[in-house]
Amino acid sequence: MDLSPITAALASKLYDKVADICDNLMLQVAADGVAFQDDWPYAIHLLSHFYVHDINSARFLWKSIPSSIKETQPEVTAVWKIGQQLWLRNYSGVHEAIRGFEWSQELQGFVAAFSELYTKEMFQLLVNAYSTISVEDAALFLGMSEDDATSYVLQQGWTVDYASRMLTVKKQPVVTEQKLDPRKLQQLTEYVFHLEH
Template sequence: MDLSAVTAALESKSYEKIADICDNLMLQVAADGVAFHNDWPYAIHLLSHFYVHDINSARFLWKTIPSTIKESNPEVNAVWKIGQQLWLRNYGGVHEAIRGFEWSQGLQDFVAAFSGKHLKLYTKEIFQLLVSAYSTISVEDAALFLGMSEENATSYVLQQGWTVDYASRMLTVKKQPVVTEQKLDPRKLQQLTEYVFHLEH
């Protein structure tokens, strides 16, 4: 099985191409009637789908991974843990899943790139939800939502124009200027409600 295209994409940090490379290679191998070996890069393949934010394809791939691999390869399970937290929109859990595993040398840079690219996007999304849903929020809760330490969360929101009362440890949300009359998108509220539910259970 020739995985040189996958290796080349990793080495050149062309992470956005890896999902397509792996998918096409998998189809080609299947069409040739070759059985998959234990050396298929399942962890890389899974992470590549999370990198391009294709969670449904990742879930499908997870179902096709042999149970022997799931039982014997902790790195595959560690990548899947990231995906589970993404699915739940538990971005604090995504941070924990990334930090909580000793990644192999082959995956370290890829995981770091995923963390840098996507967690910024998720942080931004959660921040917008907080702006929509709160006028004040505790430092502790903001940190929990944003998946950061309390110090980093405070620093982040202060940069966005929020204010902090250090005595009460409460943050005052700076609302975005309303250009036209806006109604709060009920889907955003539902997202936040589901997120809070998953944090508490």
């Protein structure tokens, strides 16, 4: 079984493409009538679905993984723990699941990229949902110590009240569409009409 497309995508850090590559290879192998071997990269395949927010596909994949693999490959189970926390929306649990396993060399970069992506998404969630939030809660969402979380959000322009341990969220500027001046639209219409006739 040629897994080089998966290896190439990981080496190129094209993590958002890995799920499709794995799915297509799996379909190709199944269509060829080849039985899956123990060397199928189940941990990578599962994580790739979490990376692109396809938790349902990850759940179906998990159900199809032979129990012998789940029992003998702890990294597969460790990736699944990340998915369980995602499913439960246990934000701090996702970070704990990531930090709670010694990832293989093959998966370290992918897990780190997923962790970074997840932290950015949690930060954006905080920006959208809060105007103020406690340092403790921000740290839970971001999967960091309170000091690291404070430093992280201060770099993003937030402010902190050290006495109350509250953070004030800096809202992102709202991009508004530029309105077209009706007179300019009329001039443009007349110009095009003139060109056509």
